[in-house]
Amino acid sequence: MTYEIVISGFGGQGVLSMGKILAYSGIMEGKEVSWFPSYGPEQRGGTANVTVILSDKPISSPIVDKYDIAVVLNQPSLEKFEEKVKPGGIIIYDGYGIYNPPKRKDVDIYKIDAMDEAINMNNNKVFNMIVLGGLLKAVPIVQLENVMEGLKKSLPERYHNLLPMNKEAILRGMEIIRQEN
Amino acid sequence: MSEEIVLMKGNEAIAHAAIRYGVDGYFGYPITPQSEIIETLMEAAPWETTGMVVLQAESELAAINMVYGGAASGKAVMTTSSSPGISLKQEGISYLAGTELPALIVNVQRGGPGLGTIQPSQSDYFQTVKGGGHGDYRLITLAPNSVQEMADFVGLGFKLAFKYRNPAMILTDGAIGQMMEKVKLPEFRRRRTEQEIREQCPWAALGKTPDRKPNIHTSLELDPMIMEKNNERFQAKYREIEKNEVRYEEIQCEDAEYLFVAFGSAARICLKSMEMAREEGIKVGLLRPITLWPFPSEIIREYAEKVKGMLVVELNAGQMVEDVRLAVNGKVKVEHYGRLGGIVPTPDAILEAFKEKIIE
Amino acid sequence: MVCRRNRNSPLSCLSIFKTITNMNKNEIVSPENIVYKKPKLMNDNEMHYCPGCSHGVVHKIIAEVIEELGLEDKTIGIAPVGCAVFAYNYIDIDWVEAAHGRAPAVATAIKRLNPDKMVFTYQGDGDLAAIGTAETIHACNRGENIAIVFINNAIYGMTGGQMAPTTLPDMITSTTPRGRDVRMTGNPIKILDMLVQLDGVCFATRHSVHTASAVKKAKKAIKHAFENAMAGKGTSIVEIVSTCNAGWKMTPVEANNWMVENMFPAYPPGDLKNV
Numbered sequence: 024m025t026y027e028i029v030i031s032g033f034g035g036q037g038v039l040s041m042g043k044i045l046a047y048s049g050i051m052e053g054k055e056v057s058w059f060p061s062y063g064p065e066q067r068g069g070t071a072n073v074t075v076i077l078s079d080k081p082i083s084s085p086i087v088d089k090y091d092i093a094v095v096l097n098q099p100s101l102e103k104f105e106e107k108v109k110p111g112g113i114i115i116y117d118g119y120g121i122y123n124p125p126k127r128k129d130v131d132i133y134k135i136d137a138m139d140e141a142i143n144m145n146n147n148k149v150f151n152m153i154v155l156g157g158l159l160k161a162v163p164i165v166q167l168e169n170v171m172e173g174l175k176k177s178l179p180e181r182y183h184n185l186l187p188m189n190k191e192a193i194l195r196g197m198e199i200i201r202q203e204n
Numbered sequence: 205m206s207e208e209i210v211l212m213k214g215n216e217a218i219a220h221a222a223i224r225y226g227v228d229g230y231f232g233y234p235i236t237p238q239s240e241i242i243e244t245l246m247e248a249a250p251w252e253t254t255g256m257v258v259l260q261a262e263s264e265l266a267a268i269n270m271v272y273g274g275a276a277s278g279k280a281v282m283t284t285s286s287s288p289g290i291s292l293k294q295e296g297i298s299y300l301a302g303t304e305l306p307a308l309i310v311n312v313q314r315g316g317p318g319l320g321t322i323q324p325s326q327s328d329y330f331q332t333v334k335g336g337g338h339g340d341y342r343l344i345t346l347a348p349n350s351v352q353e354m355a356d357f358v359g360l361g362f363k364l365a366f367k368y369r370n371p372a373m374i375l376t377d378g379a380i381g382q383m384m385e386k387v388k389l390p391e392f393r394r395r396r397t398e399q400e401i402r403e404q405c406p407w408a409a410l411g412k413t414p415d416r417k418p419n420i421h422t423s424l425e426l427d428p429m430i431m432e433k434n435n436e437r438f439q440a441k442y443r444e445i446e447k448n449e450v451r452y453e454e455i456q457c458e459d460a461e462y463l464f465v466a467f468g469s470a471a472r473i474c475l476k477s478m479e480m481a482r483e484e485g486i487k488v489g490l491l492r493p494i495t496l497w498p499f500p501s502e503i504i505r506e507y508a509e510k511v512k513g514m515l516v517v518e519l520n521a522g523q524m525v526e527d528v529r530l531a532v533n534g535k536v537k538v539e540h541y542g543r544l545g546g547i548v549p550t551p552d553a554i555l556e557a558f559k560e561k562i563i564e
Numbered sequence: 565m566v567c568r569r570n571r572n573s574p575l576s577c578l579s580i581f582k583t584i585t586n587m588n589k590n591e592i593v594s595p596e597n598i599v600y601k602k603p604k605l606m607n608d609n610e611m612h613y614c615p616g617c618s619h620g621v622v623h624k625i626i627a628e629v630i631e632e633l634g635l636e637d638k639t640i641g642i643a644p645v646g647c648a649v650f651a652y653n654y655i656d657i658d659w660v661e662a663a664h665g666r667a668p669a670v671a672t673a674i675k676r677l678n679p680d681k682m683v684f685t686y687q688g689d690g691d692l693a694a695i696g697t698a699e700t701i702h703a704c705n706r707g708e709n710i711a712i713v714f715i716n717n718a719i720y721g722m723t724g725g726q727m728a729p730t731t732l733p734d735m736i737t738s739t740t741p742r743g744r745d746v747r748m749t750g751n752p753i754k755i756l757d758m759l760v761q762l763d764g765v766c767f768a769t770r771h772s773v774h775t776a777s778a779v780k781k782a783k784k785a786i787k788h789a790f791e792n793a794m795a796g797k798g799t800s801i802v803e804i805v806s807t808c809n810a811g812w813k814m815t816p817v818e819a820n821n822w823m824v825e826n827m828f829p830a831y832p833p834g835d836l837k838n839v
Contacts, residue, residue: 043384047211050386056211058384062237062322083475085383088550176211229677257676262702266669269662269699273670276660277640279677299663398678409658409674411638411681420652422643422661 024079026164027087029104030154031072032096032120037151040177041094042073044155048165048173049077057085070099077164094158096120096137115158115200124203133161135200141192149192156196167193208388214354214380217387218284218310219244221358222256226393227308228279229257231270235289236322237378238312242284254395264289268296268309275305276421278401278408280362284310286378287328288319290336297371298337302423304438306365308358309343310374312381313519315546323546324378324469329523332375333497340435342442344372344449345496347467351385359390366405368445375496377519379469379548451494452503456482460489462562463507465528466517467493469548474517476551477558488558496524501531508535513562517554518542537562603627605636609653616816618806619648621773622715625783626686627655629790639682640674642667646688647721647808665696668703671710675793682794684711689730690720693755700759707764707798711789716831717806718752725811729753732830737811752830756803760836766798768836772805774820778833788838797839805831 028045032038039060049056059074074090076082092113095101097120108114110129119138135157141150159170174189212220219241222230232242242260250256257274261267267283274281285293290311300307311332315325332345344364346357357374365372401408409419425431456478457463464474471492481488491507491514493500507514513536516525525540532538541557543549549557591597605627613619630639636657643651645664652659662670667685675683692700692714703710719737720726726739730752734743760768767789771782782804789800805827809819 043211046384050209050211056384056386058211059379060382062378062382082385083479084473084477084551085385086379086469086473086548086550087476088552229673231673257673259672259676261669262698265666266672266699266702269666269669270673272662272666273642273660273673274677276670277674277678281673281677295663296666303661409640409660410678411636411640412656412658413637418652418656418658420659420661422652422659424649424661 025082026077026092026162027090028075028077028092028094029072029090029107030075030094031070031100031104032117034071036071036096037148038071038096039073041151041155042075043177044170044173045075045158045165046077046173047177048170051169051172051176052165054078054165055080055082057082059085070097070103072100072104092158092162094154096154098122101125113161115154115161117154128204131161132203133157133200134203135196137196137199140195140199144192144195146188146192149189152189152192153196153199156193157200158196159193160197160200161202209386210389211384212351212387213240213382213384214348214351214376215240215312215382216244217351217355217389218358218374219248220389221355222282223248223250223254224390224392225359225362226254226280226395227256227282227358227362228395229259229270229274229281231259231261231267231274231281231283233261233264233267233285233289235264235286237314237324237381238284238286238310240381241310256395264292265295268293271307271309272296272299272303272305275300275307276303276409278405278410280306280308280366280396282308282310282358284312286312286314287316287325290328290331294331294337297343298339298341299423300371301337301341301343301438302339303421304369305371305421306362306369307371308361308365308374309371310376313375313377315544321546322378324519324548325544325546326377326468326470326519327521327523327544328375329496329518329520332373333499333527341438342370342445342497344368344370344445346372346374347494347496348374348376348380349468349471349492351380351383351387354380355387355389364449368441369407370441370445375468377469446498449495450498450500450502452500453492453494454503455490455492457489457491457507459487460510461487461512462489462558463511463514464488464490464517464554464558465493465504465514465524466490467496467524470517470519473549473551474554477554480551480555481558486563493524499527499531501527504528504531505533508532511536513537513539515554515558515562516540517549519548520544603631605630605656606654607656611654612650613647614810616807616809616819617647618717618773618804619715621779622713622782622804622806623651623654625773625779625786626684626713629783629787630655630657630682632787633682633790633794635682635790635794638680639684640678642671642674642683642685644685644687644691645722646691648686648688648715649722651686665691665694666699667691668696668699668708668710668712672703672706672708675708675710679709679796682711682790684713684790684793686713687715688721689714689716689718689728693753694729697755700755701762704759704765704799704801705762707766709793709796710799711786711793712799712801713786713789714756714801714803715806716803717808717811718827719808719811721808721811725808729755730831732826754831756801756831756836759801764798765801765837766839767792767800768803769801769838770803770805770831770833770836772823772828772833774807774823803831805833
């Protein structure tokens, strides 16, 4: 099984680090992974996106133009990637960042109010972990215990005290995601 | 799962591999998309562990000349940059070649010309394998196509550079530099002691001992008869490298009726195009040059007898395709497909171009 | 020069002459009669420098200092592009020939990678103060533990007498045939005065080698610079205000006089900094 995933949003929303944690989780599960970012000025306020591929076999191209899953966190990202999701694929969007929801009929559409929830939790730094939780609920690509292992690997040790908070956010995301169609 | 396997960017892998290989010195200047290399080194602070010197120079020009000095003293030294910075380094690279000094240079290419873009490109192929700096010289050129090869080619680059006393380059691009993959980092090697360097590199300028003549590193020779001899010596060495060091990878070439020829990131994308073509029943293989100089002309010549056509895919306007055509020498159709200025072609687009240019 | 030397009864010049004429060749060259010889590190290669040029004297000083400090097996010299490009042909130590202006960068790496060595650059005014200004300033700013010997003769000798960054106003060179017009080409750059501002510089001094006493002082300065480099005190720069009688189109004596009259006011000898 191969998952070709794009995660896209504003720079600073934690798009690249969410992708990295997902990729690391894949490694923990013994999968082949690749993580390919948009880079440059986009990282500083513009739209940032990352392509993460998890697969049971060696990954050929880290760059693809059709995705199984698109996680879109702002309107420009949805406009860029809605048409690039394969038929039968999945779009996950944040209800705060997207005001014109996706219209595709041939894909599964999930909404997660992750930004609202992060504000409720009084911690906007866990926004991306809430989204990750939602993604894992919609598509159980990797098991939660491997995600926690992946988090441990991708966070410098001095931040390991933040692991419980991140786990809580992931669990919260799993609860609040809703399929729309 | 081995604990040695980590997820990191190609740029980071170069930095960690350099520390582990026992590199003595790194001299660089920041430029996108490769600044993670010097950032990773500074964060790792190897001067506290292996004793490796890491210095942010005042310019690319200074950095390559620091490499030149370090190499003259027999040390394993390297620099990294991206296209515009590599243009600045050409003077120093020519001096390294002219004094026959080993060093490793990494070019994480971006689109040009001029300041160009910071997105991936392979448009420095000509600059790397056909000269770049002034004079009749060659640069051993390795083209990694994965984060793993970024790590592995640091050691390989130094091995070849020291074996032949010649600068070597890792020619990669922003895509491989910025992407993360699983990588198994090389084992730690101890840096050589001064005594070991004096023994292994008797030419090193480390201070003249009474038992030998002065070691003088210069590319200057005003007597053209002697200068010609020097050049002939270089050329003989280059022929030797061409004989011994050609490296390439053949993927599903056994039954191939057609070939993709591509290196680095373009080869990775072609892999997917090849899978897609084979799903449609088209027998395509991928020939991936790993050394761009010495170029795998011989194997390409052999495939020209077997296949019906070759598509050379590059992130440029058609550079390596010239070397493929020279090798094929008109035997079969050779076409080029590329995107320019930092655009990375998609697997679908490559397959489409292949059908249009080669099959029809 | 060889003469009989007797510490107890110094001989007058006349008696030396008489003594020598009464000696056979073997007596003259016997070791106890030697009062001066070139440093061992200086080889017998014929120098390419013009008669009257300052380079030969400075080379000799460097060779003497290396010997006196016992640094023969620890010294690496960086030769420049310019008249001294062949410096490596005359002093038998390890050398690296740098690209034009890049000697301080080359020296930086050699010293950092081999901290127990004595690393010095030997650079002219075009090399150090024009094409290599950035490398000079940044090596000094980092306080690299190297010594820089800077030959300032206000002209490009190697390429045939073109304007240097240190060429004086109205001075005639092959690229300023009507004299250096400072409105067009700027004023002479007083690079040593600039470098003194940098904290990495521990010793900056200006000398000449046109008289015996000047040579003695210049040697003392170069020795101090080399000692600083070994002691890890930072960057030392010894500027030698020099003549280029061929480029200046003068006899050696005229060139020396011209230097004192015209160069010294612009580049006055003496210490600028000695930490």
